[in-house]
Amino acid sequence: MVSPISSGDSPAALAIPLSEPDPSALAERAQRYAALEWLSRPVWVFDIDHKRVHWANTAALSVWQAESLQALCARDMGRDMSGSVAQRLAQYQSDFAASDARFNEQWTVYPDGVPVSLNVRFSGHRLPDGRMCMLCEAEPVGSVAPESLRSVEALLHTAVMITLYGQDGHALYRNPAARAAVFQPDERLEDRVGDPAAYAALAASLTSQGVGTLTLSVPTPTGQRWHELSARQCRDAVTGQHAVLVSEADISAIKRTEERANFQALHDALTGLPNRTHFMQRFAWAVSEAQAQGQEVALLFIDLDHFKDVNDTLGHAAGDQLLVTMAQRLRHAKRSSDMVARWGGDEFLVLVMSADIRKDLAALHDRISAAVATPVRIGDVDARVTPSVGVALYPRDGDTIEILLRNADLAMYAAKDQGRDTMAFYDEHMAQTVRSRTELEAELRHALARQEFEVYYQPRVAAGSNAIMGVEALVRWNHPRLGLVSPDQFIPLCETTGLIRQLGLWVFARAAQQQVAWAAQGFDMVVSVNLSARQFMHPELLADLTRALQQAGADPARLEVEITESMLLGHDPRQLAVLQSIAALGLSIALDDFGTGYSNLAYLQRFPIHTLKIDKTFIQGSDANRSLAELIVSLCQLMKLTAVAEGVETQEQLDWVVAQGIAQYQGYLYARPLPVVQFTALLKNRALGDA
Structure with a gap:
């Protein structure tokens, strides 16, 4: 088997004499290998266990630029030996012990720091004490292009597993990474794939297109791993026959991340x-x-x-x-x-x-x-x-x-x-409840015209100073008969009836007008408004927002829209287009209730998100939830997103928020949502920070 592999041992490791070999032992070795002494090509025996030359002929001493056999045998070649080379030597030793294996490879050695490229034939050789060593027979390579030498070096050290398979499916060559990933050096490509259907699909792809890819779970000496396998038809550079070059990348960590994300x-x-x-x-x-x-x-x-x-x-x-x-x-x-x-x-x-x-x-x-x-x-x-x-x-x-x-x-x-x-x-009698809800829906349709809705405002506060950094606009329904109706009751009805777009636009317009009014009073802060799922995907959303901004004379940079994480589920290309268009208007974007259902961190890179609002379940929840919140905070800091803690209701929760370095918070501890008059009074009595 021919394989282009290089040895990258440091010059220092090959040149430092650590101890003087016993003269009688050297004499015994010289007598044992006397028949090889007169060969014109360099020959030496390498002790894999001790990482030292056991014996070398005169031609090998010249290659290694050693004054004597005693000096060469004293060199500790394991000192600073690269992990890839050590791994390759261990593979040799294992294969020598298992079978009558022989290898022809290109190696580069560094006597006195000068690289010398050799074609080396390796075979197993047992010492008198029974240990498996390696007999090395070398020939100079001659003139080799630098690119070739460097590619050989890269092939040795890369973590990518490279295997060349012959027409019969047997491996002609494996680099160290590939050899370390199989139990037997003669493992066939079909055995590697394992699943007959997957192998048939790969073979068909190679036949029709010349290339093929698979993602598969494979058994390795270190356990079951996930590999991304890429195969390409080629020719064996030695025989000229058709072959298949296969590269495998270990994607187990990515798979584990995917499994956690899916869960x-x-x-x-x-x-x-x-x-x-x-x-x-x-x-x-x-x-x-x-x-x-x-x-x-x-x-x-x-x-x-x-x-x-x-x-x-x-x-x-x-x-x-x-x-x-x-x-x-x-x-x-x-x-x-x-x-x-x-x-x-x-x-x-x-x-x-x-x-x-x-x-x-x-x-x-x-x-x-x-x-x-x-x-x-x-x-x-x-x-x-x-x-x-x-x-x-x-x-x-x-x-x-x-x-x-x-x-x-x-x-x-x-x-x-x-x-x-x-x-x-x-049973059918329960339909009366449905009828009551239907009546509420009917009243809901007239609520806007009757001006029964009102926008409340809840401050968003700097965690360290308690300065008001912004405000969230929240809609309330002042029902003439039922009193203040909870949003949990009428928002879902608005969603199902299609009124949510009209109501959402009204809230955004009122919030924009109020932002301008507050700014005129010296309270220039960002006002954020929630977008519903229906409103977010409505084709007229951008036109609605633009018209509301123009009518209010508002600065888009002082307004923010909030969307929930669930709106971004899936891979609808419209989501990205809508968010990019919103950002192009000058509005900032906040991701609300983060972590409640999907927690796909890819959103943060894929979409133009500016603010991440950590759901209250993480702030008010158990230590396990807070540990996940800490990861979210770290991610915000890494990606330069503003983190906002929602639902802060106790001093203990605020202390934890401050300790985590979360920039802002909102919750009942500071203030409940308030009508505009009361909130304006709050602004006059509290500090206002730079939003």
């Missing part, structure tokens, strides 16, 4: 349960399986009774601990074929498939009720919650996930109305 994209950060995205995907599969097997599908909507009391009395950290415990209990209460997911807050979903759905649901509810109702010890307190469970059956109660979720939610509220800690099935 985070489909799982809740706090509980580790599947999240909404995962659940929606699983539902489609469950319906398909149920139809194929003649089974029914049930959707359970679980809400924890009295959970708010735990949060209010024991704090959010205790609430998080309780949620984690409940998630574990629900996971153990379900059957292996069921799926449990966290929907949000203290709400969980369970997806059940069964041929006898009501019987299995009754048994499942008993297990869930017993598991959830068992007290949880938090500090010195036994916290206790119970489950209210609503059930919607597919296809009886709906043939889409959206309808089933709505009806299971209605059934859950019916269970609460029945005294909590019970399970209720959806």
Whole structure:
């Protein structure tokens, strides 16, 4: 086998005499190898274990520029030997011991610091003590182009695994990295790929296009690894026959990162349960399986009774601990074929498939009720919650996930109305709730015209100085009959009815006008406004924003739009185009609720994001969540993004925010969202920083 490999030992390592060999031992060696002494070509025996020349003939002494055999044998060639060379020697020794292996390679040695290129034939040779050494027979290379020598050197030291396979699939040559990645030096390309279908596809690609690529999991002496394999047809430079040159790059670290990112994209950060995205995907599969097997599908909507009391009395950290415990209990209460997911807050979903759905649901509810109702010890307190469970059956109660979720939610509220800690099935009578919601929707359509909406403002504050750096605009509905309606109630209705674009534009316009008014009063700060998913992808978004800015006479640099992380899920090219256009208007962009569902850090490089708002679950949550928050903060600092902590409600949380070097925060600790009059009064009484 011919392979262009060079040895990059340092000159110092080859020139320093460390000890004088025993004269009698040298005499014994000279007698043993007397027949080789008179060969005109350089020959020497290399002790791989001790990294020293064991014996050399006169021609080899000349090559190594050694005054005597004693001087050459005294050189410690292992000192400062490169890792690649040491690895190659170990490979030789292993192959010599396993078989009658021989290698022809190009090496470069450095006597007195002068490079000497040699074609060397290596073969195994055992010493009298049984150790495997290496017999080296060399010939000068002659005139070699510098590029050739350097390419040989690179091939030795590169971490990329290079293998040349012959027509029969056997390896003609492996560089050290490739040899270290196989168990046997004669491993075939087909054996390397392993999967017959993958090998057939690679072979077909080589035949039709001359090249082929694979990403595959391969067994190596260091364990299972992921490799990116690239193959190209070529010719063997020795025989001229057709061959295949294969390069492999270890991408195990990238694969592990992808697996972690995929897990985070489909799982809740706090509980580790599947999240909404995962659940929606699983539902489609469950319906398909149920139809194929003649089974029914049930959707359970679980809400924890009295959970708010735990949060209010024991704090959010205790609430998080309780949620984690409940998630574990629900996971153990379900059957292996069921799926449990966290929907949000203290709400969980369970997806059940069964041929006898009501019987299995009754048994499942008993297990869930017993598991959830068992007290949880938090500090010195036994916290206790119970489950209210609503059930919607597919296809009886709906043939889409959206309808089933709505009806299971209605059934859950019916269970609460029945005294909590019970399970209720959806029925038509619950449609009254839907009608009430429909009435609210109808009133919502007239709310803008009746000027029932109002913009509240919550300050964004410098973590160190408490100076107000900016403000977030938040919409509220002053209902003439119901009073102040929570955004959680009417924003989803606006989304479903399509009113969200009109409402979102109104909020942006009012915020722009207010920014100009405050600036005129000496309070020139950035005002941020939330964009909904529907509004973000609407084709008239840019025209809407431009018109609002012009009508208000606002400086775009003093306004910021906030989008949620979930809006950037997937690879829709329109997302990037829209964000780039928004940035081109002069508006800054904030990524809101970061880390809640997807946590794909590639967003931060792909999109023109300026501010990262860390979701309150990381600020108010457990140490595990805060550890992830610390990574997010480090990333912000590295990429020069402004980090904002959301939901800061206690001094302890603020102290942690300051300790992490998070630039800004907002939350009830400083101020709740306020009407414009009250917020203006706050501005006059508090410090205003440079935003």
